[in-house]
Amino acid sequence: MEFCIEALQETLTHYGSPEIFNTDQGAQFTTPRFTEVLEERQICISRDGRGQWLDNVFIERLWRSLKYECVYLHAFETGSDLCAGLANWISHYNGQRPHMALGGRAPDQAYHDVPMSSGPGVAPDQRADSNAVRMAA
Structure with a gap:
């Protein structure tokens, strides 16, 4: 989880904030610490549906x-x-x-x-x- 949060912060710093951030429903992406980084920058969060292989x-x-x-x-x-x-x-x-x-x-x-x-x-x-x-x- 720490790696994902650090990678997210580094990417946002380097490339700026997108309008929407899409992930799957993995625990590393649904933890409050991860989502807070997105919410602080007013980035909409989108998640793939469970078992939606087509996503x-x-x-x-x-x-x-x-x-x-x-x-x-x-x-x-x-x-x-x-x-x-x-x-x-x-x-x-x-x-x-x-x-x-x-x-x-x-x-x-x-x-x-x-x-x-x-x-x-x-x-x-x-x-x-x-x-x-x-x-x-």
């Missing part, structure tokens, strides 16, 4: 991709190596990796509403279905 499906899919496309493929020897490898993968995931759910666009392209451009001889559907993602950490 977490997107983040669970992200973690699965991160593990299989980055962590399991590289033998990171130090924390610095791991940090750099994760930063590279996340940058690739958001900036270049095509996503089927986004019509073959990367998240950054979808967020900024950048139209999909097909490469020579590559239809958007083929790009979206590609699993040829290999990152060098």
